[in-house]
Each structure stands twice: as C-alpha cells, then as structure tokens.
Amino acid sequence: MLADDAVLFREGMARILADVGFTVTGQAGDGAALLRLIRADPPDAAVIDLRMPPGFAAEGIETAAAIRAMAPGVGLMVLSQYVEVHHALRLMTDFDAGVGYLLKDRVSDLAAFGADVRRVARGEIVVDPELVARLVARRREQDPLDALTERERAVLALMAQGLSNAAVAADLHLAIKTVEAHVTSIFAKLGLFQHEREHRRVLAVLRFLRA
Known part of the structure; x- marks a missing residue:
C-alpha cells in the first residue's frame, strides 16, 4: 500500500512497483486514509511519504508508528525528498526491524527500489546511502x-x-x-x-x- 499526497508521484510509484512484481492493494493521500486501508486488509509492506497532510512535518513517521502498533507484520518504507537526519534517526531508533528510509530519487532505480521494499517486508532494515554518509561525516566532525x-x-x-x-x-x-x-x-x-x-x-x- 502507498501513501503520498502528490497524486502523480503516487500513481507513478504504483506503476513502478507493479512493473517489478508487486500488487498494490491500496493508495492513500494521507496517513489517516492509509491507516483505514491497512486496518481493513494489512499488506506485506507500506510505502509512506515522510511529509503529508495536514502539517507536512513528520506525519509519515507518526503513521508508521500507528501501523506498527496496529499491524506489526507490515514492513514500513518511509520516503523523503531530502535527507533529514533527525527524522531518520528517530525512525531507526523507534523501530528495530522491518523499516526503511530512502530518498525519493531512489525510486527511479526500479530494481534497487523493488529489492529494498522486499527487504523491508522481510523484516530487514534499509537505510539510504546518502544518509549513512551524512551520519558518518557528522560523527567525525561533531562527536x-x-x-x-x-x-x-x-x-x-x-x-x-x-x-x-x-x-x-x-x-x-x-x-x-x-x-x-x-x-x-x-x-x-x-x-x-x-x-x-x-x-x-x-x-x-x-x-x-x-x-
């Protein structure tokens, strides 16, 4: 299932996932709508935009937390337009498995994106390479x-x-x-x-x- 308020991006992502072998069972424009869909029919994985209505802040993480509490077996892939270290660290701290954080640019690599979603669905953790590089640099400079x-x-x-x-x-x-x-x-x-x-x-x- 997918959640993103940008209809064109969401539809494009649904097509990409279908092309690499997924069945997209539901789409939503915000976290509340996604929760209703998952409550009715939990998927193997949910791909969630970090910033969604109503506040365009960290609704994706809040939605992910609600999904994990409601349906613990759902893999959670959060997508972000930019590397936002504090949100990514919160995601990796609050969820110990079956979670991912990727930049939306990664969606363009169909095979890699599909493989990452499958990893999250299997309970693995996926972290965007740019985030890893940023964290390593920040630790070296600021620790x-x-x-x-x-x-x-x-x-x-x-x-x-x-x-x-x-x-x-x-x-x-x-x-x-x-x-x-x-x-x-x-x-x-x-x-x-x-x-x-x-x-x-x-x-x-x-x-x-x-x-």
Missing part, C-alpha cells in the same frame, strides 16, 4: 568523544560504572590528583562547565552512554 585521549576514555568508562575518583585511581593505578586532572579535562572537552543546576559528572556519563 566530542573523539577529542578524548585513550586514558580519558578509560576514566570516563569507569565513571559510567559509578566509580568515584578514588576508585578510578585505584583501578587504573593512578594518583587521585591525576584522575582529577583527567576528569577536569573531560569536562572541558565535552563543553560541560560548572552550573548550579547541572551535575557535570552525570552529564559526562550520559554523553558517553549515548555515544
């Missing part, structure tokens, strides 16, 4: 943990286990003052400055765990 030395990473890893500076010093066979210096350096490199409403040690550990 603050990259600035830490190997020793500082070791100290932060032990902090994440709940160890005090004294315990870290004992575990790494360092002087407590050396550990304190490493902790101060970690705070500085992570951009964590003293603030009465925030606990820098907790924030540093959160950064480490999220990375």
Whole structure:
C-alpha cells in the first residue's frame, strides 16, 4: 500500500512497483486514509511519504508508528525528498526491524527500489546511502568523544560504572590528583562547565552512554 499526497508521484510509484512484481492493494493521500486501508486488509509492506497532510512535518513517521502498533507484520518504507537526519534517526531508533528510509530519487532505480521494499517486508532494515554518509561525516566532525585521549576514555568508562575518583585511581593505578586532572579535562572537552543546576559528572556519563 502507498501513501503520498502528490497524486502523480503516487500513481507513478504504483506503476513502478507493479512493473517489478508487486500488487498494490491500496493508495492513500494521507496517513489517516492509509491507516483505514491497512486496518481493513494489512499488506506485506507500506510505502509512506515522510511529509503529508495536514502539517507536512513528520506525519509519515507518526503513521508508521500507528501501523506498527496496529499491524506489526507490515514492513514500513518511509520516503523523503531530502535527507533529514533527525527524522531518520528517530525512525531507526523507534523501530528495530522491518523499516526503511530512502530518498525519493531512489525510486527511479526500479530494481534497487523493488529489492529494498522486499527487504523491508522481510523484516530487514534499509537505510539510504546518502544518509549513512551524512551520519558518518557528522560523527567525525561533531562527536566530542573523539577529542578524548585513550586514558580519558578509560576514566570516563569507569565513571559510567559509578566509580568515584578514588576508585578510578585505584583501578587504573593512578594518583587521585591525576584522575582529577583527567576528569577536569573531560569536562572541558565535552563543553560541560560548572552550573548550579547541572551535575557535570552525570552529564559526562550520559554523553558517553549515548555515544
């Protein structure tokens, strides 16, 4: 089943999918209409535009979440006009299988697009190559943990286990003052400055765990 408010694009995509062996059992112009179709007759996969009425924001992801709750076996392929990293990361975080994120330009490669939809229907994950490249570049340029030395990473890893500076010093066979210096350096490199409403040690550990 397909959902896209642009009729010409939707009809073209339906023809493309038919040409590569799919049976398109339903088309919709927004998420609500797609949900009604799927509730009546769940397909193997749904191809969903990221931005649809009424807000043209992230309705595709909201629709995908509703489909997963209602019909967990439906593969979900979300299409976007541009690489939108925050939406793609949300999609990959909220859904652990049977989900894909592709640029609409990929639809022009019939064989590849058909193969990707089949992968999603089988429960696999499909990520647009441009998104992967963007994420790798962003991590290389912005990941603050990259600035830490190997020793500082070791100290932060032990902090994440709940160890005090004294315990870290004992575990790494360092002087407590050396550990304190490493902790101060970690705070500085992570951009964590003293603030009465925030606990820098907790924030540093959160950064480490999220990375």
